[in-house]
Amino acid sequence: xxxxxxxxxxxxxxxxxxxxxxxxxxxxxxxxxxxxxxxxxxxxxxxxxxxxxxxxxxxxxxxxxxxxxxxxxxxxxxxxxxxxxxxxxxxxxxxxxxxxxxxxxxxxxxxxxxxxxxxxxxxxxxxxxxxxxxxxxxxxxxxxxxxxxxxxxxxxxxxxxxxxxxxxxxxxxxxxxxxxxxxxxxxxxxxxxxxxxxxxxxxxxxxxxxxxxxxxxxxxxxxxxxxxxxxxxxxxxxxxxxxxxxxxxxxxxxxxxxxxxxxxxxx
Amino acid sequence: xxxxxxxxxxxxxxxxxxxxxxxxxxxxxxxxxxxxxxxxxxxxxxxxxxxxxxxxxxxxxxxxxxxxxxxxxxxxxxxxxxxxxxxxxxxxxxxxxxxxxxxxxxxxxxxxxxxxxxxxxxxxxxxxxxxxxxxxxxxxxxxxxxxxxxxxxxxxxxxxxxxxxxxxxxxxxxxxxxxxxxxxxxxxxxxxxxxxxxxxxxxxxxxxxxxxxxxxxxxxxxxxxxxxxxxxxxxxxxxxxxxxxxxxxxxxxxxxxxxxxxxxxxxxxxxxxxxxxxxxxxxxxxxxxxxxxx
Numbered sequence: 001x002x003x004x005x006x007x008x009x010x011x012x013x014x015x016x017x018x019x020x021x022x023x024x025x026x027x028x029x030x031x032x033x034x035x036x037x038x039x040x041x042x043x044x045x046x047x048x049x050x051x052x053x054x055x056x057x058x059x060x061x062x063x064x065x066x067x068x069x070x071x072x073x074x075x076x077x078x079x080x081x082x083x084x085x086x087x088x089x090x091x092x093x094x095x096x097x098x099x100x101x102x103x104x105x106x107x108x109x110x111x112x113x114x115x116x117x118x119x120x121x122x123x124x125x126x127x128x129x130x131x132x133x134x135x136x137x138x139x140x141x142x143x144x145x146x147x148x149x150x151x152x153x154x155x156x157x158x159x160x161x162x163x164x165x166x167x168x169x170x171x172x173x174x175x176x177x178x179x180x181x182x183x184x185x186x187x188x189x190x191x192x193x194x195x196x197x198x199x200x201x202x203x204x205x206x207x208x209x210x211x212x213x214x215x216x217x218x219x220x221x222x223x224x225x226x227x228x229x230x231x232x233x234x235x236x237x238x239x240x241x242x243x244x245x246x247x248x249x250x251x252x253x254x255x256x257x258x259x260x261x262x263x264x265x266x267x
Numbered sequence: 268x269x270x271x272x273x274x275x276x277x278x279x280x281x282x283x284x285x286x287x288x289x290x291x292x293x294x295x296x297x298x299x300x301x302x303x304x305x306x307x308x309x310x311x312x313x314x315x316x317x318x319x320x321x322x323x324x325x326x327x328x329x330x331x332x333x334x335x336x337x338x339x340x341x342x343x344x345x346x347x348x349x350x351x352x353x354x355x356x357x358x359x360x361x362x363x364x365x366x367x368x369x370x371x372x373x374x375x376x377x378x379x380x381x382x383x384x385x386x387x388x389x390x391x392x393x394x395x396x397x398x399x400x401x402x403x404x405x406x407x408x409x410x411x412x413x414x415x416x417x418x419x420x421x422x423x424x425x426x427x428x429x430x431x432x433x434x435x436x437x438x439x440x441x442x443x444x445x446x447x448x449x450x451x452x453x454x455x456x457x458x459x460x461x462x463x464x465x466x467x468x469x470x471x472x473x474x475x476x477x478x479x480x481x482x483x484x485x486x487x488x489x490x491x492x493x494x495x496x497x498x499x500x501x502x503x504x505x506x507x508x509x510x511x512x513x514x515x516x517x518x519x520x521x522x523x524x525x526x527x528x529x530x531x532x533x534x535x536x537x538x539x540x541x542x543x544x545x546x547x548x549x550x551x552x553x554x555x556x557x558x559x560x561x
Contacts, residue, residue, distance in 0.1 A: 117460050
């Protein structure tokens, strides 16, 4: 594996419910190398999104990372001050949310969203406008000016996700993080979006860390895979190892369940 | 068979989404008929008020027409000292409306700002809410009496009092709406891309709750008008002979038992007219912004 861009070690997360503490993530470690496409898979409730949010210092107020470190480019995100952390988010780490419609403010135009991202990181308005147009063209939006003038409610699901990807890539982050970025889209659009994202990141040498429960996504695009269940990493390895020769019983079940529904596999 | 095949391939029916027209823009002018009607009603009253205030003598006493019922010469009748009720009713709008609007506007600005800060959820935010709780626990009538006694009354005092009484409403409303929106995905996304807390509050949360705040401002102005009227009625408001609806109603009550209804009825109707107009604006804004956000 190439040099680790993001190195998460022994992360434990607890949720507080009144006086009760519930540990939902147990000693999770993973790494994302430069230029790598890493996937974290697992069933709903396995703790993958919480792990991702813990790694980025974005846990909700009821949750707390009680152990572990999260080093990004050698800096521990949990010991950084708020201002320093903000300077990294959106700038060095891009984020692609699950549902593009709800991730964008319905009363702001797309241009204002791009301006907000750029201005939060000290970019000039003229630079932001030009960079937004260029990035929208890269995500294959043919008429960027029209899209920039519109609201998220004017866009189809695919268009909205393309716009969100353009926002995430606007400041050329070295790591792009996706929390089930294609779950809300239909399968046709999913493939288009994933191929687009993988191509751009490959061309620019960016790393991708994607949390998903879609095994198809992981098997097609990921270099390395972490399988999570009950807040623990059960198994990790290259996509070929995980899907070709799964070692852990849970991974075997997961792969078997996925292949059972493939065309021609019906019993 | 490999898992790669579990990914769907683009179907032949997939359309070129970028060439498809954008969905119709949001109808920004829908559902605002009530607001425009309410605003027109207030503007009409304001125009008449300015005219009566500037072009007529509101204190002119016609000694030959004391307590005359409505007639061709005096459409709204005259009061107990022979002043024209119509002129004074409209002129009072130029006094009462600015006080109510000014007090509510100040309350809206301060209350919204404090409400946004109180929604953050830290110790300072909790302190704001404890102060508001303490303020609300204090009897407002006593507070009004103290303020008027200390300051000696006048327009400035009334505006300050209206503002003080309305600020907690705006703080509570703004805080509640902002706390609800803090969990919205677009606010989370803004945080993830590096937006500061202030930026999230003012850029992402405030525009989405402005409808509720404007609606509250409209309702608050209506309540403020009632409060100005009540304070004038109690002798705590505008000093005579400056016309004010509350004071006019108070002066007119002495004749009610003798069937002299007009010195009370017309200022009261003007008050009701304003409150209806303001409530029309509030209802319309409520509906409009609720639909916009959804």
